Amino acid sequence: MRLASLQTITPETRLAQPLFDEKGLVLLAKGVPLSDALIKRLLGLGITSVFIEDRRTEDVVVEDVISPQTRQEALQLVYTTLQSVMSAGKHPRHFQQDVSGRSIRRLFDTILQEMRGKPDALLNLSSIYTNDGFLYHHSVNVSLISLAIGMEYGLTEKQLLDLGVGTLLHDIGKLRLPQEILNKPGKLTNEEYELVKQHSMIGYEMLRQQDDISSLSAHVALQHHERVDGTGYPRGLSGEEMHIFGKITAVADVYEALTANRVYRSGHLPHHALELLLGGCGGHFDGKIVELFLKAVAIYPTGLTVKLNTGETGVIVRQNPNHPQRPVVRVLKDAQGRNATPFEINLLEHLTVLITSCES
Structure with missing residues (x-):
């Protein structure tokens, strides 16, 4: 799964985690396909990004410290x-x-x-x-x-x-x-x-x-x-x-x-x-x-979609303990925005590569 901006996802993309409202009630359940109407509704509520299912990151588990x-x-x-x-x-x-x-x-x-x-x-x-x-x-x-x-x-x-x-x-x-x-x-x-x-x-x-x-x-x-x-x-x-x-x-x-x-x-x-x-x-x-x-x-949560100073776009897949600014990124798109064969880059080992923006 990965966290992606609602502005960038295509209709019928499925939610990978439930969304809760201010009362703690489930707003949308895990697995729900996001139609154009649902995307517009979420944007109207002020929600700009959601966790989605993605075959290129299906092995990425976003596990918080509480259930x-x-x-x-x-x-x-x-x-x-x-x-x-x-x-x-x-x-x-x-x-x-x-x-x-x-x-x-x-x-x-x-x-x-x-x-x-x-x-x-x-x-x-x-x-x-x-x-x-x-x-x-x-x-x-x-x-x-x-x-x-x-x-x-x-x-x-x-x-x-x-x-x-x-x-x-x-x-x-x-x-x-x-x-x-x-x-x-x-x-x-x-x-x-x-x-x-x-x-x-x-x-x-x-x-x-x-x-x-x-x-x-x-x-x-x-x-x-x-x-x-x-x-x-x-x-x-x-x-x-x-x-x-x-x-x-x-x-x-x-x-x-x-x-x-x-x-x-x-x-x-x-x-x-x-x-x-x-x-x-x-x-x-x-x-x-x-x-x-x-x-x-x-600092950069697992599953977060980020852009690097190389122009490439990827997803945080692992953390480096004690180095919160240098996680491991799985690159999914090249500098021209085209889908690329996924590969991982450990920012702790490639110090000239920086995260410049996040999808939110």
Whole structure:
């Protein structure tokens, strides 16, 4: 299978992985042929690329660190939780019983068990979701990235559970902000930006009132926009004033947000987003956390369709551990865009060959 742009695939191409909506429900099932009408519908929903079946990459298995069923459950839980907050009025004292902190912790017991069962697997993030589903998919992805970093850091089981709960709900304060400001395509005014910055404190106050959510989990919402050089918000914390959870989530949140397609802009190329993280080491981000991020996350996910500086087009088929920018690519098209006899090139061994763009 491979990840391909909807703009480039031909009708009747079959889906290789199911698509989920913001509720965690199956939007389209694996194996469904994509008609012109379905392609147009997906594009209208803001979905720009999908995993497709392709005989030239039929041996490529895109396996995430958690099962599709567990990811679906996580999406359903975060959707139900955030919707319960929205329906509870302006100042909810407690979540509804069916979306308690206990149910979220049970989910993370499962997630951690699955992640520990694949200790050598890199986290493959190929974010496919509708415009309406950004907040929910973003929350799940940030949580998975944070847990992967936390496991590399050596956090205890309890710490990982607290981190998982906090990261899943880190943006809950955004539900109290005007959505037209959050989705504004242009630059925010100073007044709008100051309003958006309030979501960290609002989220913290919401989470700390829940009897079955720990104070450390609530602090994830509070600190995920703090920066180690003191330039973040809401408190301008720096260095050791930041909790390790805040440092981890800051990296995970920024990378996921940068690489995601939004209704008002396309996502950054993975290596551009990585350069921003590396450029922020010691300033915005803790260098140790970025180093652990590189060990845990596949910058170019397996199955991603990429173009090389040679003009050739191919698919990521394998990762080189500890070298996230230099995966193995199976070339499928030559520099003139013609189908070629597939061959593989290990970018770790051919240092002059670079990835210049990705289909998204």
